[in-house]
Amino acid sequence: MNSLKKVPAVTGSFVLVCCILGAAAVAVTILVAICIGPTPLSPGKMISWIIGGEVPDPTERTILMEIRLPRVLLTGLVGALLSVCGAVLQALLMNPLAEPFVLGISSGAALGALSSMVLGVGLWSIGTSTAAFLGAVGTVVLVLALAGERGRVNMTRLLLTGVIVNAFFTSMIMLLVSLSRTEQLHSVLFWLYGDLSGARYDQIWLMGASCMGGLVVFFAHARALNLMGLGEQVAEQLGVEVQRSRTLLIAMTSLLTALAVSSSGLIGFVGLIVPHLMRMALGADHRVLIPTSALGGAIFLIIADALARTIVSPSEVPVGVITAALGAPFFILLLRAGGNT
Numbered sequence: 001m002n003s004l005k006k007v008p009a010v011t012g013s014f015v016l017v018c019c020i021l022g023a024a025a026v027a028v029t030i031l032v033a034i035c036i037g038p039t040p041l042s043p044g045k046m047i048s049w050i051i052g053g054e055v056p057d058p059t060e061r062t063i064l065m066e067i068r069l070p071r072v073l074l075t076g077l078v079g080a081l082l083s084v085c086g087a088v089l090q091a092l093l094m095n096p097l098a099e100p101f102v103l104g105i106s107s108g109a110a111l112g113a114l115s116s117m118v119l120g121v122g123l124w125s126i127g128t129s130t131a132a133f134l135g136a137v138g139t140v141v142l143v144l145a146l147a148g149e150r151g152r153v154n155m156t157r158l159l160l161t162g163v164i165v166n167a168f169f170t171s172m173i174m175l176l177v178s179l180s181r182t183e184q185l186h187s188v189l190f191w192l193y194g195d196l197s198g199a200r201y202d203q204i205w206l207m208g209a210s211c212m213g214g215l216v217v218f219f220a221h222a223r224a225l226n227l228m229g230l231g232e233q234v235a236e237q238l239g240v241e242v243q244r245s246r247t248l249l250i251a252m253t254s255l256l257t258a259l260a261v262s263s264s265g266l267i268g269f270v271g272l273i274v275p276h277l278m279r280m281a282l283g284a285d286h287r288v289l290i291p292t293s294a295l296g297g298a299i300f301l302i303i304a305d306a307l308a309r310t311i312v313s314p315s316e317v318p319v320g321v322i323t324a325a326l327g328a329p330f331f332i333l334l335l336r337a338g339g340n341t
Contacts, residue, residue: 083297086271108139136258194320269327
């Protein structure tokens, strides 16, 4: 936890260089990811087509534009949201083991989606993604309301409330799964562990706008996050409205996580692994940690999804299985180190 308090100064040029290098790495990762799969595509042909040269044949164009590109773009945006939300929550809760699912948002989103899948809520023109988003937002409102104390958000109560709500919703999820028909179980369980196969361009526009808006809000509060790491009293003495900032940032991280979960299902550990790696490599100053966590999260989840698509090709596994396989050992290492990085 002490590592969250060590915030060496960084310059604007350092932040810019990190962002440029990170964006270039994201572009390379996207190119590689769209080229691998059951039907390999040539990176050279893809680059030539992008710069206005050779046009892919109709089959390759369909695979690229209708299947892989929207999936890879959505995957990158989901990874960016989960990662940057994890970085912010770790600072807000002063807990290096925190990640976006700590507030029970994932179980709320899953409960909403499963209500649509299993109980036929879709008959009321409420799609699965919409039901998941409504369930997640409802969880945010519930947790913040229960954690409030005289207009202030109590951090200890917030964590305990998240654990309790998560446990209750998880039991409801198991009930719905037990009630689902046999032919529904595969799709239900696949979604529960992360499913990006249904990516659409309208989702990408929504996620892109939300990601940019969230990054602007988080970056505007980077100084406040740095000062909160020194303690609440110190931050207030230096001009930070701690309670106001905490409430705003918790609400923002919760809503962005809800959006990510409603688009992709339950994908854990992204918000834990990437911020720690970025913090170890670049330091704890949130002016550089916020943008690089977003870029690193995009790279991490794109790679994980590419593995999910190809590791048992032509079948695929839920991407949440890959992130859990990578994240569980990382989590154990953090616990053995006392949460320090």
